[in-house]
Amino acid sequence: MSYNTENIRNIALAGHAGSGKTTLFEALLHAGGVIQIQGSVERGTTQSDTDSQEKARGHSIDSSIAGIDRAHCHINLIDTAGYADFRGATLASFAAVETVAIVVNAINGIEYGTRRMMERAKERGLARVLVVNKIDFEGARLGMLVDALREEFGSECLPVNLPAQGGKLVLDCFFHRNGTTDFSSLAEAHQRILDQVVEINESVMGTYLDTGEASLTPEQLHDAFEQCLREGHLVPICFVSARNGAGVNELLELADKLLPNPTEGNPPPFLNAENQPIDVSADPAKHVVADVFKIVNDPFVGKLGVFRVWQGTIRRDTQLFIDDGRKPFKVGHLFRLNAKTHVEIDQAIPGDIAAVAKIEEIHFDAVLHDSHDEDRIHLAPLRFPQPMFGLALEPKHKGQEQKLSQALLRLSEEDPCFRMEHHKELNETVIRGLSDLHLKVMLERMKERYGVEVVTHPPRIAYRETIAGHAEGHHRHKKQTGGAGQFGEVFLRVEPLNRGSGFEFVDAVKGGVIPGQFLPAIEKGVRQAMESGAVAGFPLQDLRVTVYDGKYHPVDSKEVAFVSAGKKAFLDAVSKAHPIVLEPIVDVEVAIPESNVGDVTGGLAGKRARILGTDTQRGGELVIKAQAPLAELTDYPTELKAMTGGRGRYSLDLSHYEPVPLPVQRQLSEAWKPKVEED
Secondary structure (H helix, E strand, C coil): CCCCHHHEEEEEEEECCCCCHHHHHHHHHHHCCCCCCCCCCCCCCCCCCCCHHHHHHCCCCCCEEEEEECCCCEEEEEECCCCHHHHHHHHHHHHHCCEEEEEEECCCECCHHHHHHHHHHHHCCCEEEEEEECCCCCCCCHHHHHHHHHHHHCCCEEECEEEEHHHCEEEECCCCCCCECCCCEHHHHHHHHHHHHHCCCHHHHHHHHHHCHHHCCHHHHHHHHHHHHHCCCCEEEEECCCCCCCCHHHHHHHHHHCCCCCCCCCCCCEECCCCCECCCCCCCCCCCEEEEEEEEEECCCEEEEEEEEEECCEECCCEEEECCCCCCEECCCEEEEECCEEEECCEECCCCEEEEECCCCCCCCCEEECCCCCCCCEECCCCCCCCCEEEEEEECCCCCHHHHHHHHHHHHHHCCCCEEEEECCCCEEEEEECCHHHHHHHHHHHHHHHCCCEEEECCCCCCEEEECCCEEEEEEEEECCCCCCEEEEEEEEEEECCCCCCEEEEECCCCCCCCHHHHHHHHHHHHHHHHHCCCCCCCECCEEEEEEEEECCCCCCCHHHHHHHHHHHHHHHHHCCCEEEEEEEEEEEEEEEHHHHHHHHHHHHCCCCEEEEEEECCCCEEEEEEEEEHHHHCCHHHHHHHHHCCCCEEEEEEEEEEECCHHHHHHHHHHHHHHHHHC
């Protein structure tokens, strides 16, 4: 099919685990003529869940992309994972679409993942659609669910179609008003949504009030509807049954007629090198701007960089640059991802989602462009949850250290919430992810794909250090070895900054007592000391260092002398500035059966947690919100499983750092002293 940018629709399916996103993805592909037989999650035959881990576990782990060609539009559809453990790939897909369709389980109603995806899509300025799935299942009370959605997310949530005949049929109520549904008349629903749509556009509202609905053209209704979506004034509610197909064609028709195309969505938040907003338009004739939102290490075609084209046209044999690099690469092969297969294409226009292969330098969130003169353009970063769970690991078999490093690098390229760290002082490699399940899946992938097995153990908690007061420090470095000596003297002061401020280095030297070329050496020494810690061996943060005086020797002063003087003057000042150890505090959300609330809240209280509140869900489930020190949650997966019989689940997000209790600081400091003395 030949199409232009105005014919493209980019939609991500998101939502809570178990809402039926993958089954709906299959149903949409089947209705769109992409596949002849609809696959099954239970049988492991779906187009999107192709990874062996996905098939074994029966749920999505990564996102999957497929295109649907209709008579009047081309739909790029992205199926995403519902489990919070794999949220990284889900959120990454938001950088490629204009619309997020949040799938809601008609039986379970509003769940944790429903809220999170609605928040994140709104935060990104994306159009949102609530897709109520499983409408034909026994126990689905759809009228009550619509009321709950409107109460939770606002009165802008309105049905654009309604179920009938027990979920066997779906009737449009935006363009039509006649008919009876399971819980509301089409006329009532039609009037509510029409009133919501026309009130945002003065011209359309005037026409409607003066001459009535009949005088409004489909084009006027489309423009007003699209404006409502773009401004968050309307969140359509659509009903489907991915199992029996009810509402699936209606959802495709909604995408075709009413959802925003790439020229209608909110402008993407591109920034220049100074982080100032810049205009990027969906003009195929302008120079290329594309954003890489997904990396796939494919065993057959090599490393794939999957990108969304925002401006310009990418053709085979085009030369592109990565970020602000000056070394171009040639687009030898250009692919469209179609779930399980990669289809080679000649060009990608604004709005297209495509991929290039075998470009080792390409990375997640890279901006591709074709201009030698282009400044550093980047897309405003998505807000990903911090990977707080850690495992220290080493290869099970000797001689596989290099192989392990390469495997971890490949896995971290694919998942923005999976990270690898190496702590030199401990000679310890640590991987971090969003949960124990997240890390377990990554280790299983590493064994399966790269043949690397590992031994794991708990890592050190990511404590930090800072200071609570002001102090001054001084050190004179003087060394004579027979020839030219070493000399450097530094006076500096330290002061605390607000939590999360990082580090500031200030040059307040006057009169040339320290020549300017030695200031970077002093800063280098300070940073070395900050990495090593001053109380318990953890990196220092949230402080300002001001160098205000010193001395130098015209012959003996060298960079190495001022590195040493800066380091020791800094440690001298920190030792007098009431150094403290900070611990990571995480936001905890625990979803449990109501019958377990006493055990779970009591267990959290015993871990120095602060209970912030509870929220009752449909089906007798309770969500407990708390803040707790990460150090206290090392064994929490096992404990929660034991308390709830495996029915509890939880998620963590980094909130902030705060001082550890004094006994804990003493314990950490005492454990560090023998190592310092040994060194």
